[in-house]
Amino acid sequence: MRILLPILTAILFACSPKDEREGLFGQLVERESVEIYLSSYNLDSIPSDIGQLKKAKSLYITKDSTGQWEVYPPESTIQEMTDDPPFRYVPEELTELTQLQNLGLVGLDLAKLPTDFDRLQHLDTLNLMMNKLNISNELDKLKKLENLKYLVVFGNKVDSADIAELKRANPKLEIIGGLE
Numbered sequence: 001m002r003i004l005l006p007i008l009t010a011i012l013f014a015c016s017p018k019d020e021r022e023g024l025f026g027q028l029v030e031r032e033s034v035e036i037y038l039s040s041y042n043l044d045s046i047p048s049d050i051g052q053l054k055k056a057k058s059l060y061i062t063k064d065s066t067g068q069w070e071v072y073p074p075e076s077t078i079q080e081m082t083d084d085p086p087f088r089y090v091p092e093e094l095t096e097l098t099q100l101q102n103l104g105l106v107g108l109d110l111a112k113l114p115t116d117f118d119r120l121q122h123l124d125t126l127n128l129m130m131n132k133l134n135i136s137n138e139l140d141k142l143k144k145l146e147n148l149k150y151l152v153v154f155g156n157k158v159d160s161a162d163i164a165e166l167k168r169a170n171p172k173l174e175i176i177g178g179l180e
Contacts, residue, residue: 023049024041024052025053028052028053029055030055031053031055031056032055032056033057034053034060035060035061036050036059036060036061038061038064039064044063045088046061046088046094046108047091048091048092049093050093050094051094051096053097054096054097054099056097056099056100057099057101058101058102059097059100059103059104060102060103060104060106061104061105062105062107063108087109087111087132088111089110089111089114090108090110090113091114092114092115092116095114095117095120096119098120099122100120100123101122101123101124102123102124102126103123103125103127104127105128105131106128106129106130107129107155108131109132110128110132110133111131111133111134112133112137112138113133113138113141117138117141118144121145122147123145123148124150125149126142126145126148126150126151127152129152129153129155130154130156131155131156133153133156133157134156135156135157135158135162136161139162139165139166142166143165143169143170149173149174150173150174150176151166151174151176152175152176152177153176153177154176158177163175
């Protein structure tokens, strides 16, 4: 019996489903507020493991944490920067985080938002600062975020027509860094 018990225990654990805490962000799955610095994980883009963070209400992702203030280039050079590679993308798994209220995707060289981005209906604040998004191409997704109150678009391609269209779709939306 002494030998049988450890063998049965081992079999039981081997057959049970994988622990949701495994994976790249396993230690963060229970948190409601999460900050991810990609350099801390030796990453240069957001992995699909981001979909593990289903309890997150606030999520901030950026390349690294230097602990220092960054000086951003003048607005005249930002348009040139948005055309230069590298271009990165947010994995579709991010749209599974339907409890998100605050989302920051900052300085990630993002060229496009996920197709089902409008699933994030609880979003109140969205910070897309310093990416390579063409906001005109993302308007349909952004207009469907009916609860969005604050949108930061500084450092992306944005024009006054984009801002006007977003404000028409959502009059209570405050857009920061756009051409008001």
